[in-house]
Amino acid sequence: MATRSSLPRTVAAHAILITWTVIALFPVFVILINSFKSRRAIFAEPLALPTPATFDLVGYTTVLRQGDFLQYFQNSMVVTVASLFFVLLFGAMAAFALSEYRFRGNLLMGLYLALGIMIPIRLGTVAILDLMVSAGLVNTLAALILVYTAQGLPLAVFILSEFMRTVSDDLKNAGRIDGLSEYRIFFTLVLPLVRPAMATVAVFTMIPIWNDLWFPLILAPAETTKTITLGSQVFIGQFVTNWNAVLAALSLAILPVLILYLIFSRQLIRGITAGAVK
Amino acid sequence: MPARRPVRWHIAVFLAPAVLVYTAIMIVPLFGTLNLALYNREGDARVFVGLANFATLFGDPRWSASFWNALGNNAWFFLIHMLVQNPIGILLAALLSSPRLRMAAFYRTAIFIPTILSFVIVGFVWKLILSPIWGIAPGMLGAVSLKGLFAPWLGQEGAALTTLALVSVWQFVGIPMMLIYAALLSIPDEVMEAAEMDGITGWSRFRRIQLPLILPSIGIISILTFVGNFNAFDLIYVAQGALAGPNFATDILGTFLYRTFFGFQLQLGDPHMGAAIATAMFLIILAGVCLYLFGIQTRLRRYQF
Numbered sequence: 001m002a003t004r005s006s007l008p009r010t011v012a013a014h015a016i017l018i019t020w021t022v023i024a025l026f027p028v029f030v031i032l033i034n035s036f037k038s039r040r041a042i043f044a045e046p047l048a049l050p051t052p053a054t055f056d057l058v059g060y061t062t063v064l065r066q067g068d069f070l071q072y073f074q075n076s077m078v079v080t081v082a083s084l085f086f087v088l089l090f091g092a093m094a095a096f097a098l099s100e101y102r103f104r105g106n107l108l109m110g111l112y113l114a115l116g117i118m119i120p121i122r123l124g125t126v127a128i129l130d131l132m133v134s135a136g137l138v139n140t141l142a143a144l145i146l147v148y149t150a151q152g153l154p155l156a157v158f159i160l161s162e163f164m165r166t167v168s169d170d171l172k173n174a175g176r177i178d179g180l181s182e183y184r185i186f187f188t189l190v191l192p193l194v195r196p197a198m199a200t201v202a203v204f205t206m207i208p209i210w211n212d213l214w215f216p217l218i219l220a221p222a223e224t225t226k227t228i229t230l231g232s233q234v235f236i237g238q239f240v241t242n243w244n245a246v247l248a249a250l251s252l253a254i255l256p257v258l259i260l261y262l263i264f265s266r267q268l269i270r271g272i273t274a275g276a277v278k
Numbered sequence: 279m280p281a282r283r284p285v286r287w288h289i290a291v292f293l294a295p296a297v298l299v300y301t302a303i304m305i306v307p308l309f310g311t312l313n314l315a316l317y318n319r320e321g322d323a324r325v326f327v328g329l330a331n332f333a334t335l336f337g338d339p340r341w342s343a344s345f346w347n348a349l350g351n352n353a354w355f356f357l358i359h360m361l362v363q364n365p366i367g368i369l370l371a372a373l374l375s376s377p378r379l380r381m382a383a384f385y386r387t388a389i390f391i392p393t394i395l396s397f398v399i400v401g402f403v404w405k406l407i408l409s410p411i412w413g414i415a416p417g418m419l420g421a422v423s424l425k426g427l428f429a430p431w432l433g434q435e436g437a438a439l440t441t442l443a444l445v446s447v448w449q450f451v452g453i454p455m456m457l458i459y460a461a462l463l464s465i466p467d468e469v470m471e472a473a474e475m476d477g478i479t480g481w482s483r484f485r486r487i488q489l490p491l492i493l494p495s496i497g498i499i500s501i502l503t504f505v506g507n508f509n510a511f512d513l514i515y516v517a518q519g520a521l522a523g524p525n526f527a528t529d530i531l532g533t534f535l536y537r538t539f540f541g542f543q544l545q546l547g548d549p550h551m552g553a554a555i556a557t558a559m560f561l562i563i564l565a566g567v568c569l570y571l572f573g574i575q576t577r578l579r580r581y582q583f
Contacts, residue, residue, distance in 0.1 A: 009480065010379070013373045013376060013379060014381075016369070016370075016373060017370065017373055017374070017385045017389075018385075020366070020370060020389055020451075021384075021385055021388045021389055023448065024388055024389050024391060024392050024448070025388055025391065027392075027400075027403040027404065027407060028391065028392075028395070028403075030403065030406070030407065030414060031399070031403055043412065046412060046414050046417070047414060047417070047418075086295075086299075089295075090295040090296040090299065091296060093291075093292040093293070093295065093296065094292060094293050094295075094296035094297065096292055097289050097292035097293045098293075101286065101289050103286070103289055109293065109297075111571075112305075113296070113297070113300065114567070114571075115305070116300060116304050116305075117502075117505055117567070118505055118560070118563040118564060118567050119308055119560055119563070120509045120511075120532075121303075121304050121307075121308070123308055123311045123312075123553075123556045123560075124304065124306075124307030124308040124310065124311050125307075125311075126307075126310075126311065126549070127306070127307030127308075127310040127311060128303065128307045131302075131303075131307065146299065146303055147303055149299050149303070150299050150300050150302075150303035150304040151304070153296050153299065153300050154300070154304075155502075157296065158498075159498070162494065162498065166464075181288075182288040183288065183291075186292070196460050196463070196464065197460070200456060200457060200460050203390075203456065204453065207393060207394055210394070210396070211394075211395070211396035211397065211398075213396070213397070213398065213512070229396050229398060232398060233398050236398065236402065246402075250399050250402065250403070253396065253398070253399060254395060254399060257394050257395070257396075258391065258394070261387075261390075261391070261394050262387065265383075265386075265387050265390070
């Protein structure tokens, strides 16, 4: 009975999803195909795939001669992964405290931590720079990790405490009756149950960190600490009329995060489904 | 006498790392900046002027015209996200979560890809596509013989802001999609099966069973959209520059703040007026979030499974 009515519905669902997938991927596709073409072919046939006649790697050779993209990529990885780790650990701990225990100042503490969702941390840039100068952290990746951890925490606490409220009290109380400490309850009972929320928070925290231009420019602009976003922005600024080089640089900036995301999305899907099945 | 309840140290241990990092790196510098709004520069000295900067911002026609223009543009930017981005996100999530859908993982992965791209890339690629010179957009409209519909949207005062808002929707629709998707998956199968037993399927199942259960998540994405839009800056900046052209038609609070704070072209930066604008933005966002927290969130029903 269900299959009879669901065929047209399935077709419609696929049609909508395919349409939006094409819209989503089209611009990325345009950059990637044109980065492999000669200058003339980019202008003559922007939508054509590279053919043997128009294939040209001149953009990539220019980019690789000019910039240290491997170093930039490594810096971005270190900053993103370290910040993500601290945001998830500290954020989940604080969210658990806020959603699980009733104590004086609970609501106030929740509002205090939520304040950071509303205000862009960039407003405090001048004071942050002063702080990093006096701590001797300018042009280190540690400065970026500290800033991004602070930036990511409010949203992480907000979303995670929202999800932790739905974890059943019976389960936690059963753990308490079995003599588990509050720390064990948090790490072994609650954390596994909020994994889908953790994966969601991870993705939302990772993206702005990876793509940020502002703090790398101000706190760590040195050649050895440049992130990939800053590196490619500087490169685009220098080569603005050299379209081959710009398109190649954009492709190189897209590919690492794309690969990272494709690896990560497996975890994300596993996390989401594991949570849903329970 | 019963002993008083012992101090629950674990609460402090759970809270301490987050609160310390957050306070030192975020709150203290932020209030340092907001404090700047109460001062001004006279000669070389910094003097306390109270609310005089705000009187200038709202009273001086040169400042207030820019401010209201930016605020109006920002409201339109937000409205487009609420009316286009979030419904599309919910629709995509609802389609993706339908059981036995093939290739769901592929769609979900692909649709989220624009969200992971940096503004540097997004601004540049859409400028290329919409450019009347390089012309992928006019060429494609020409292929379906609608070339007359093309206009250099990013250069037109009437269309530039809407165009950029739609580019932003294109980039960020993955976020509501993922949040709603996770919420839909967390609905237990028994509930869905019970609905199916009662003959509730398709649209009515979505409206009567799933929608009430994902309302808290819709609340979260609404407030996240609001906050994100009123903090927005990067896309306008990379696509139209700090001047938010044409003729300030795409100026939003973020670009207005940036121009004022850091200066542009021949105008020097004014950290004190910049801080005043930042304070105004802060109050606007605070008002919106309070409205959500006290007016809406407390009325949402939560279900424990």
